Amino acid sequence: MALVTVGLCGGLAHIVLTESYRLAPASVVAPFDYTAMVWAFLLGYFFFNELPTVYVFVGAGIIAAAGLFIIWRERRLGLQRMRAAEGPPTGA
Numbered sequence: 001m002a003l004v005t006v007g008l009c010g011g012l013a014h015i016v017l018t019e020s021y022r023l024a025p026a027s028v029v030a031p032f033d034y035t036a037m038v039w040a041f042l043l044g045y046f047f048f049n050e051l052p053t054v055y056v057f058v059g060a061g062i063i064a065a066a067g068l069f070i071i072w073r074e075r076r077l078g079l080q081r082m083r084a085a086e087g088p089p090t091g092a
Contacts, residue, residue, distance in 0.1 A: 027074075034067065 020029045037060050044050040 027071075031067075034064065037063070 017029075017033070020032075041052055041056075044052070
């Protein structure tokens with residue numbers, strides 16, 4: 001029964017996440033996906049008395065840093081695209 005419940009909850013979560021990508025831009029929805037790591041830490045601790053190891057924190061840090069780097073890079077590329085669309089500056 002527990003496996004069926006976990007499967008149903010996971011399936012429902014996937015449907016809701018997919019629907020959120022349809023209703024909002026990915027740049028708005030994606031950061032909420034990172035909360036899955038926090039939930040995994042909390043649920044593992046409370047239900048299984050499991051403490052994350054240093055490797056878990058290192059991995060989470062790498063994932064968060066990569067996400068922040070992508071946000072920074074995409075912002076820079078977006079600014080470059082806007083400048084290119086405006087064209088070269090004209091002299092008076």
